[in-house]
Amino acid sequence: MPLKRQFPTLETFSMSSMTDVIFLLLIFFMVTSTLIVPSAIDVNLPQSGERSTDKPSTEVYLDSLKNIYLVEDRNDSTGVLSIAHRISLDSLGMRLTAIQAVDSLRPVALYADERVPYGDVVEVLDMAARSNLRLVLATKARSITPQ
Secondary structure, three states: OOOOOOOOOOOOOOOHHHHHHHHHHHHHHHHHHHHHOOOOOOOOOOEEOOOOOOOOOEEEEEOOOOOEEEEOOOOOOOOOOOOOEEEOHHHHHHHHHHHHHHOOOOEEEEEEOOOOOHHHHHHHHHHHHHOOOEEEEOOEEOOOOOO
16 A cells, blocks of 8 residues: 655755855855954055065064064964064063074064164064074065066
């Protein structure tokens, strides 16, 4: 005795659940992509034609208002998002000394705004040199103009 089906089988495929999944994935990637911003500190870098192969994981930012920010380990293996913390000049010297004690070969990048006086940039460079750290001065690429 054959059993009767209570509901007829549909020969079409409903895409409504698939679109819900796609929208959720879209929202997820939009939210997580905002976490990848290198820094939210507005620093107008000077231009240069030279490039360095060093990939520094420690970053020092010096903005146009002479505020100093430090990111101690951008490439943290724990996956924790590195945040730039505002720091005083004296504290920067102590932190650079502590970084040198952990890894003396680690290069440090200095992102200094082009409006910062030259003396302030040299002071941070000197502080890193006293801590025996290699400091890389970050610049933006010079635009090539056709002649």
